[in-house]
Amino acid sequence: MLRTFCALFASLAAVLCSSAASAQPRSAETYATSSPRTLIRNVNVVTLDQRGVLQGVSVVTNRGRIEAILQHGAREPANVTVIDGQGNYLIPGLIDAHMHFQNPNELAGYLRYGVTTVFSLGTPDPMLTSLLETRRRIASGELIGAHLYATGPIIPQNRALTVDQVEPFLDEMQRDGLEYIKVYNEIPQPVFDALVAGAHRRGMGVFGHMPRRFPPEYTITHGLNVLAHMEELFFTTFQGPRDAQLPDLTPDWTPDYSKVDPILDLIAANHVAIVPNLVASFNFQSLWADEGRMLATPDFQNLEPDVAAEWPGQNYSHRNLIEKRMLREQLKYPLLRLLTYRAQQKGILLLAGTDAPIPAMYPGRSLHEELRLLAAAGLTNEQALRAATINGGEAARRFVDHNACIGVIQVRCEADLVLVRGNPLDDIRHTQEIVGVMTDGRYYTRETLDRLAEPRCNHEPCRP
Numbered sequence: 001m002l003r004t005f006c007a008l009f010a011s012l013a014a015v016l017c018s019s020a021a022s023a024q025p026r027s028a029e030t031y032a033t034s035s036p037r038t039l040i041r042n043v044n045v046v047t048l049d050q051r052g053v054l055q056g057v058s059v060v061t062n063r064g065r066i067e068a069i070l071q072h073g074a075r076e077p078a079n080v081t082v083i084d085g086q087g088n089y090l091i092p093g094l095i096d097a098h099m100h101f102q103n104p105n106e107l108a109g110y111l112r113y114g115v116t117t118v119f120s121l122g123t124p125d126p127m128l129t130s131l132l133e134t135r136r137r138i139a140s141g142e143l144i145g146a147h148l149y150a151t152g153p154i155i156p157q158n159r160a161l162t163v164d165q166v167e168p169f170l171d172e173m174q175r176d177g178l179e180y181i182k183v184y185n186e187i188p189q190p191v192f193d194a195l196v197a198g199a200h201r202r203g204m205g206v207f208g209h210m211p212r213r214f215p216p217e218y219t220i221t222h223g224l225n226v227l228a229h230m231e232e233l234f235f236t237t238f239q240g241p242r243d244a245q246l247p248d249l250t251p252d253w254t255p256d257y258s259k260v261d262p263i264l265d266l267i268a269a270n271h272v273a274i275v276p277n278l279v280a281s282f283n284f285q286s287l288w289a290d291e292g293r294m295l296a297t298p299d300f301q302n303l304e305p306d307v308a309a310e311w312p313g314q315n316y317s318h319r320n321l322i323e324k325r326m327l328r329e330q331l332k333y334p335l336l337r338l339l340t341y342r343a344q345q346k347g348i349l350l351l352a353g354t355d356a357p358i359p360a361m362y363p364g365r366s367l368h369e370e371l372r373l374l375a376a377a378g379l380t381n382e383q384a385l386r387a388a389t390i391n392g393g394e395a396a397r398r399f400v401d402h403n404a405c406i407g408v409i410q411v412r413c414e415a416d417l418v419l420v421r422g423n424p425l426d427d428i429r430h431t432q433e434i435v436g437v438m439t440d441g442r443y444y445t446r447e448t449l450d451r452l453a454e455p456r457c458n459h460e461p462c463r464p
């Protein structure tokens with residue numbers, strides 16, 4: 001199978017299969033700039049900005065960037081690789097603003113679903129070496145996959161720091177090239193304050209949960225940049241039942257709706273972005289209700305074995321409380337939808353994110369599920385799609401990589417693009433009808449991506 005694959009896709013195989021042979025890996029810049037000049041001809045471009053949908057234009061990419069957008073009938077450059085876009089729609093490469101790096105091969109799976117950039121939110125120390133190596137290999141073209149932005153260890157879940165350890169920790173993260181930090185539930189306030197000050201001084205964003213040892217209002221007004229899940233408000237502002245309180249949970253639990261506007265107004269005023277992450281709550285309910293159905297998909301076969309082993313029988317170690325956990329999600333979910341809708345109305349920057357590959361969150365696929373759930377929560381299709389593209393690009397620029405130009409289809413920005421059959425502004429499910437994906441200016445057909453996502457094809461280079 002792998003042999004056939006490498007023979008069939010000779011040029012791709014040259015990239016995939018050369019890692020052992022090439023002594024000198026190319027730098028990211030060299031790899032992107034060595035991409036061929038390509039013309040996507042006669043396509044409908046969904047810009048998601050004031051230009052609207054550009055009908056029947058051609059997009060020229062060169063050296064990993066968008067070089068030009070040509071009106072119908074304009075003279076085309078010579079010596080280009082042509083992709084026929086007739087009747088199809090071009091959207092910016094999708095951005096999953098909340099996932100966890102587990103395994104190098106998963107990143108090809110994201111690409112298969114049109115996700116060209118991911119934000120990994122927390123890497124335990126033992127996985128850090130693999131993450132950094134994977135980034136290097138993707139940047140050099142040895143490995144094909146989504147671009148990976150990442151934090152180091154989650155504080156304090158993966159590493160408990162004292163205030164004195166904060167500056168050396170941040171120096172270490174910066175040396176490794178990690179772009180932002182992630183804070184978690186049990187962080188003490190002095191450590192949070194020191195981390196925020198040090199991170200911001202270095203231009204690093206602060207992502208995270210809502211710490212539980214001090215009020216959410218403090219976190220919002222003292223430097224959190226991106227809230228990793230909307231459900232953090234359920235647990236803090238709305239005092240939703242934590243695990244220890246589950247035995248006492250009854251169906252008549254109701255949130256205090258008068259708290260919705262004040263907390264969101266504070267978030268809006270402080271320019272904190274939010275990842276609604278509706279899909280986690282939604283898919284947990286599906287998994288617990290019908291595990292067989294959730295796991296009966298080819299995507300399950302494509303999960304790395306160590307990840308797949310975590311999914312069946314999933315109960316987060318509270319099997320005896322599964323009915324109560326289900327009840328909690330049923331009570332939580334309508335509040336998450338309401339908060340998401342109101343946050344959009346208040347102009348809060350919403351970022352599509354999945355928390356994949358936690359159980360029931362398939363890498364790549366779950367981002368399309370999140371889009372559908374955002375639309376079902378009352379966002380327009382355009383607002384939903386913006387959460388996975390232009391908004392992610394803005395978050396990247398503000399909190400992650402100040403030179404990023406992603407999530408948009410604009411001249412001089414990254415040539416990260418997805419060709420789909422229908423217009424997602426008419427029906428958000430059209431994002432799932434992927435014809436091909438371009439990353440770093442290199443175009444892959446759906447068929448090629450399907451093969452790349454097979455376990456072990458990508459990260460153990462195929463050899464003829």
Ligand SMILES: [Zn+2]
Pocket residue numbers: 098099100121355
């Ligand atoms: Zn997460």
